[in-house]
Amino acid sequence: MNIYDVAKLSNVSIATVSRVINNKPGVSAAARERVLKAIEETGFRPNQIAKSLTNNKTNILGIVMPGMNNYYSDRIDAINKVCKQRGYGLMITANYKDNNSTEEDIANFNLLYEKRVDGIIYFPTNVMQEHIDIIKHIRKKMPVVITDKEIRDLRLPCVIQDFVSPTQEVMDYFIKNQHKKIAFIKGSSYDQSNEARLEAYKVALEKAGLTYDEGLVAEGAYSVDSGYEAMLEIFTRCKDMPTAVFAANDHMAIGAMKALKDKGIKLPMEIEIIGYDDIEFAKYVTPSLSTVRVEQYVMGKLAATMLIDLIEGDLKDHHEMTMGFEIIHRESTKV
Amino acid sequence: MNIYDVAKLSNVSIATVSRVINNKPGVSAAARERVLKAIEETGFRPNQIAKSLTNNKTNILGIVMPGMNNYYSDRIDAINKVCKQRGYGLMITANYKDNNSTEEDIANFNLLYEKRVDGIIYFPTNVMQEHIDIIKHIRKKMPVVITDKEIRDLRLPCVIQDFVSPTQEVMDYFIKNQHKKIAFIKGSSYDQSNEARLEAYKVALEKAGLTYDEGLVAEGAYSVDSGYEAMLEIFTRCKDMPTAVFAANDHMAIGAMKALKDKGIKLPMEIEIIGYDDIEFAKYVTPSLSTVRVEQYVMGKLAATMLIDLIEGDLKDHHEMTMGFEIIHRESTKV
DNA sequence: TTGTATGCGTTATCAC
DNA sequence: GTGATAACGCATACAA
Numbered sequence: 001m002n003i004y005d006v007a008k009l010s011n012v013s014i015a016t017v018s019r020v021i022n023n024k025p026g027v028s029a030a031a032r033e034r035v036l037k038a039i040e041e042t043g044f045r046p047n048q049i050a051k052s053l054t055n056n057k058t059n060i061l062g063i064v065m066p067g068m069n070n071y072y073s074d075r076i077d078a079i080n081k082v083c084k085q086r087g088y089g090l091m092i093t094a095n096y097k098d099n100n101s102t103e104e105d106i107a108n109f110n111l112l113y114e115k116r117v118d119g120i121i122y123f124p125t126n127v128m129q130e131h132i133d134i135i136k137h138i139r140k141k142m143p144v145v146i147t148d149k150e151i152r153d154l155r156l157p158c159v160i161q162d163f164v165s166p167t168q169e170v171m172d173y174f175i176k177n178q179h180k181k182i183a184f185i186k187g188s189s190y191d192q193s194n195e196a197r198l199e200a201y202k203v204a205l206e207k208a209g210l211t212y213d214e215g216l217v218a219e220g221a222y223s224v225d226s227g228y229e230a231m232l233e234i235f236t237r238c239k240d241m242p243t244a245v246f247a248a249n250d251h252m253a254i255g256a257m258k259a260l261k262d263k264g265i266k267l268p269m270e271i272e273i274i275g276y277d278d279i280e281f282a283k284y285v286t287p288s289l290s291t292v293r294v295e296q297y298v299m300g301k302l303a304a305t306m307l308i309d310l311i312e313g314d315l316k317d318h319h320e321m322t323m324g325f326e327i328i329h330r331e332s333t334k335v
Numbered sequence: 336m337n338i339y340d341v342a343k344l345s346n347v348s349i350a351t352v353s354r355v356i357n358n359k360p361g362v363s364a365a366a367r368e369r370v371l372k373a374i375e376e377t378g379f380r381p382n383q384i385a386k387s388l389t390n391n392k393t394n395i396l397g398i399v400m401p402g403m404n405n406y407y408s409d410r411i412d413a414i415n416k417v418c419k420q421r422g423y424g425l426m427i428t429a430n431y432k433d434n435n436s437t438e439e440d441i442a443n444f445n446l447l448y449e450k451r452v453d454g455i456i457y458f459p460t461n462v463m464q465e466h467i468d469i470i471k472h473i474r475k476k477m478p479v480v481i482t483d484k485e486i487r488d489l490r491l492p493c494v495i496q497d498f499v500s501p502t503q504e505v506m507d508y509f510i511k512n513q514h515k516k517i518a519f520i521k522g523s524s525y526d527q528s529n530e531a532r533l534e535a536y537k538v539a540l541e542k543a544g545l546t547y548d549e550g551l552v553a554e555g556a557y558s559v560d561s562g563y564e565a566m567l568e569i570f571t572r573c574k575d576m577p578t579a580v581f582a583a584n585d586h587m588a589i590g591a592m593k594a595l596k597d598k599g600i601k602l603p604m605e606i607e608i609i610g611y612d613d614i615e616f617a618k619y620v621t622p623s624l625s626t627v628r629v630e631q632y633v634m635g636k637l638a639a640t641m642l643i644d645l646i647e648g649d650l651k652d653h654h655e656m657t658m659g660f661e662i663i664h665r666e667s668t669k670v
Numbered sequence: 671t672t673g674t675a676t677g678c679g680t681t682a683t684c685a686c
Numbered sequence: 687g688t689g690a691t692a693a694c695g696c697a698t699a700c701a702a
Contacts, residue, residue, distance in 0.1 A: 012688075016688065018681060018682085050678070050694090081429075093415075223615070350673060350674080363672085
């Protein structure tokens with residue numbers, strides 16, 4: 001069933017059918033009626049593939065991301081919503097290889113490029129030269145928006161998540177409260193943002209005249225269990241117990257809290273702990289978890305809006321936004 | 336940049352370029368080399384839109400779902416992974432209108448149909464006649480696989496989530512343990528599966544010779560907060576305190592636990608509670624939450640595999656699977 | 671082994 | 687107001 005069939009059924013040419021489909025003027029009421037009737041009766045739906053080929057526009061946005069999980073679901077939800085509101089579809093590609101293999105990311109970029117999506121949103125973790133090369137190539141044909149961080153030399157339009165300032169602010173809080181032994185449970189090191197946070201952690205220590213102790217830092221994999229293990233690891237390694245803990249996400253913070261409780265340590269009296277993300281459960285654990293909140297939903301919305309504006313030419317020059325954050329104090333900190 | 340350009344650069348015809356791109360035989364080594372070199376140099380990538388138009392195949396799967404959230408993220412992740420492994424892309428459409436408006440679902444089906452995806456996975460909530468009509472139309476052109484439940488009269492290939500048996504089993508457990516007042520915190524009533532569960536709840540009561548008390552049932556919206564409110568609602572309505580609670584998901588169960596703790600009620604001694612989903616946090620709340628586990632990841636994997644098998648003709652007749660489940664007893668139940 | 675010509679389902683240009 | 691027809695980028699049947 002195509003416009004030829006509809007044309008035949010309604011005794012008009014395909015040009016007229018096309019005009020009716022696209023609500024264009026220049027069609028007599030009688031003809032329009034006949035065409036509409038034929039469409040109604042046959043259940044004809046225009047083939048957007050053919051349309052895309054002629055128009056050179058797919059009305060589809062693409063996403064290149066590490067993998068679908070709870071952390072990203074709000075962001076994706078927001079992007080999806082913006083897409084719908086503005087008449088776009090959404091193709092998602094994720095990286096299922098260990099450590100977010102670069103080749104897989106490249107394959108995903110290529111897939112979206114070959115599908116001729118109108119634009120791409122990229123959630124980077126470990127950005128290599130290969131990423132930069134392919135983005136350079138792709139952006140000649142379609143806009144690419146990046147979230148979380150910028151890429152030097154590329155000046156992509158972006159919605160940045162500032163990981164450094166929250167880390168500084170958390171550390172400032174701990175230091176102000178006389179903590180000398182501050183543990184840091186970091187995320188997977190293949191995600192460069194974690195190195196940035198670790199760096200901020202070190203800088204804050206130095207600024208306060210405290211020496212960096214490797215033993216106080218452990219790496220988790222963003223899961224509750226890994227936070228539990230990381231906390232135990234720090235305990236077995238250190239002679240002096242830490243008196244404060246900063247975890248790179250709430251899941252690990254909650255795992256760490258569990259480890260501390262199992263050891264009979266009182267929170268927040270003996271140890272203060274702060275997480276990251278403000279997941280729904282942060283306020284329901286005992287003690288409720290203090291944390292850093294960054295609005296993932298807003299982030300997705302901004303990125304998608306920026307991309308579509310770019311596609312539609314409403315935005316011409318470089319655009320860059322930075323997400324705000326908020327430290328939420330609950331029962332796992334003293335103040 | 337298209338095959339004509341590549342053909343010109345390598346001094347061959349577009350047919351030869353096409354053969355090289357698709358790794359087809361009948362090309363001299365020399366010609367192949369020249370074409371490959373031209374592709375390499377120009378960064379040419381075949382336009383899959385054009386390819387789809389000739390082949391009548393997009394290599395894209397579509398999803399029609401209520402909305403992206405934590406509950407679905409595992410399932411989507413699995414589908415995405417299967418897609419990738421088998422060479423498909425994925426388009427996701429979600430329903431952002433209040434109460435999952437039927438019109439929005441229909442619009443999503445139409446979108447995917449117009450994009451000529453190779454097949455569709457549908458996550459139904461409230462199935463109306465309009466859904467049935469459009470699926471009947473669409474399935475003439477592409478396979479549609481449904482998850483969670485079957486639709487009478489349609490006999491779609493499906494991966495069913497049996498909500499009734501777990502409800503029965505949970506009720507049997509409570510009844511065996513001498514509970515007479517069993518509260519039920521149900522999910523949104525626009526999702527028909529919740530009505531099925533409520534029905535199973537009533538049947539179980541009747542079977543045990545207990546009378547159904549409306550006051551013991553409250554509706555939540557799947558969030559922790561709504562579970563908290565639902566629990567309070569039941570308390571204010573009932574003279575006799577319930578001694579057992581079954582919640583339609585873990586979020587609401589955890590909210591209910593919080594409400595109970597706030598009232599100074601001891602779990603599980605005074606009230607036993609069982610949730611649904613076995614989310615990651617179920618084992619980390621205090622007391623850890625007993626719950627019903629259904630493998631969402633497996634469900635997504637099965638559905639996607641079924642759909643692709645259908646598309647590729649590896650599966651010809653009707654296929655139907657039912658997901659297993661498991662009741663996991665932790666500290667919120669006595670046994 | 672290679673090339674030419676046709677078709678896929680649209681949109682858009684142009685002539686009527 | 688209407689209809690032929692070229693074009694979009696590719697695959698492929700057929701000819702050479």
